[in-house]
Amino acid sequence: MAELHVELVAADRQVWSGEASLVVARTTSGDIGIMPGHQPLLAVLQPGPVTIRTAGETGQGTVVAAVHGGFVSYTDGKLSLLAEIAELSEEIDVERAERALERARSEADTPAERRADVRLRAVAASR
Amino acid sequence: MGSQLRIYKRRIKSVSATKKITRAMEMIAASRIIKAQRRVAAATPYADEITNAVTAVAYGSEVKHPLTTKIERPRRAAVLLITSDRGLAGGYSSNAIKAGEHLTGELVASGMQVDTYIVGRKGVAYYGFRERPITHSWTGFTDNPTYADAKDVAAPLIEAIRKDTDEGGIDELHIAYTEFVSMISQTPVERQLLPMEIVDSAEESAEVFKRDGAPRPLYDFEPSPEQVLDALLPGYVESRIYTALLQAAASKHAATRRAMKSATDNAEELIKSFTRLANAARQAEITQEITEIVGGASALADATAGSER
Numbered sequence: 001m002a003e004l005h006v007e008l009v010a011a012d013r014q015v016w017s018g019e020a021s022l023v024v025a026r027t028t029s030g031d032i033g034i035m036p037g038h039q040p041l042l043a044v045l046q047p048g049p050v051t052i053r054t055a056g057e058t059g060q061g062t063v064v065a066a067v068h069g070g071f072v073s074y075t076d077g078k079l080s081l082l083a084e085i086a087e088l089s090e091e092i093d094v095e096r097a098e099r100a101l102e103r104a105r106s107e108a109d110t111p112a113e114r115r116a117d118v119r120l121r122a123v124a125a126s127r
Numbered sequence: 128m129g130s131q132l133r134i135y136k137r138r139i140k141s142v143s144a145t146k147k148i149t150r151a152m153e154m155i156a157a158s159r160i161i162k163a164q165r166r167v168a169a170a171t172p173y174a175d176e177i178t179n180a181v182t183a184v185a186y187g188s189e190v191k192h193p194l195t196t197k198i199e200r201p202r203r204a205a206v207l208l209i210t211s212d213r214g215l216a217g218g219y220s221s222n223a224i225k226a227g228e229h230l231t232g233e234l235v236a237s238g239m240q241v242d243t244y245i246v247g248r249k250g251v252a253y254y255g256f257r258e259r260p261i262t263h264s265w266t267g268f269t270d271n272p273t274y275a276d277a278k279d280v281a282a283p284l285i286e287a288i289r290k291d292t293d294e295g296g297i298d299e300l301h302i303a304y305t306e307f308v309s310m311i312s313q314t315p316v317e318r319q320l321l322p323m324e325i326v327d328s329a330e331e332s333a334e335v336f337k338r339d340g341a342p343r344p345l346y347d348f349e350p351s352p353e354q355v356l357d358a359l360l361p362g363y364v365e366s367r368i369y370t371a372l373l374q375a376a377a378s379k380h381a382a383t384r385r386a387m388k389s390a391t392d393n394a395e396e397l398i399k400s401f402t403r404l405a406n407a408a409r410q411a412e413i414t415q416e417i418t419e420i421v422g423g424a425s426a427l428a429d430a431t432a433g434s435e436r
Contacts, residue, residue, distance in 0.1 A: 007172065007176070009172045009173045009176055010173065011170065011274040011365075011366065011369065012169055012173070012274050012369075013169045013170075014169070027349050027350075028350055032349070039345075039347055040346045040347060041346060041347045041348075042180060042183055042346045042347070042348055042355055043347075043350075044349065044350070044355055044358045070362075071355075071359065073176070073179070073183065075183075075346075080180075082173060082176050082180065082362070084274065084362070084365075
């Protein structure tokens with residue numbers, strides 16, 4: 001089967017890279033699933049969890065990352081997910097995100113609330 | 128101890144204290160270069176990917192957008208000059224300022240109005256002293272810039288690029304900063320950020336063309352090429368500014384290291400020559416004392432010899 005090489009990069013570091021069989025992400029016009037052989041694509045991402053079904057050398061499994069805006073681009077079996085901020089679900093401190101969510105709600109800080117919410121959804125999706 | 132000798136001893140002491148300080152600063156700067164270099168390397172994948180994406184849209188669609196469209200008669204340009212907050216870095220800041228001045232001069236010569244945006248206290252001080260207008264300035268993060276800082280810097284620039292030229296917007300965005308080539312070489316550079324330099328991207332795309340042996344892929348843009356470009360624009364500008372800030376920080380640390388190394392060397396040199404002088408002064412003192420004793424003794428001998436007669 002054709003391989004899909006995924007690079008997940010944040011502004012200040014490379015978050016994850018490896019082989020995958022399917023990547024599901026939410027773009028501004030809806031959820032999109034990309035498998036090997038997809039047509040070249042460049043789309044704007046919504047903040048939300050991105051699910052990567054790993055394959056090949058990295059083994060079968062699922063990697064979920066919280067992506068705060070950004071882009072997805074696919075050409076020739078190479079998929080790049082670009083985001084200013086991106087975190088893998090296992091890097092997320094759930095308690096801290098929950099606290100941040102509560103604080104953001106009480107202070108009506110919408111961007112912070114959305115960030116915390118995205119993190120929690122990513123953790124929930126990885127379970 | 129003679130007064131001359133005491134003065135030399137005192138100067139040796141003060142110079143070696145200075146030497147200790149400069150040596151410490153040299154070592155701090157050296158460790159910071161490594162850190163800064165690592166951050167430059169970590170930021171590279173994102174910068175590369177976003178440039179690829181922009182190139183893809185620029186070539187895959189025929190959208191008119193400030194990111195890619197060259198304006199025929201640009202009237203106003205913005206220059207972003209990146210200097211440091213602190214001195215003690217040899218010619219680092221003045222070289223960066225010189226590059227900025229050169230760039231501004233060229234733009235003015237081509238008939239453009241230039242807005243100046245400055246990062247770093249040194250550049251702000253230079254423009255402030257000459258009472259030249261600064262459109263916007265930022266200080267306080269040049270040693271260790273974060274992506275949030277780059278966002279702060281980019282925000283007014285992006286706003287200006289989006290505005291009409293008649294309402295105070297800009298047609299072109301240039302940046303002057305110091306590129307980190309290696310530990311011993313940093314060169315001030317002048318780059319055009321917006322609109323994207325087509326020459327560069329044409330070469331890049333030629334490379335891509337050769338490598339793949341196939342024409343550029345026809346992208347599917349989601350939701351639309353315009354919207355993708357709109358979303359890419361801030362990311363692109365921020366990422367380029369972030370890279371420039373990181374490069375400038377690494378260069379600054381390298382310049383500091385070099386300046387502090389030569390200061391330490393100079394201090395060593397000074398200590399050496401003062402030690403020589405102190406030795407000579409001590410020897411002169413001893414010689415003088417001996418001469419005095421010999422002279423006194425022979426005077427005494429002469430006196431006693433005279434009385435015996």
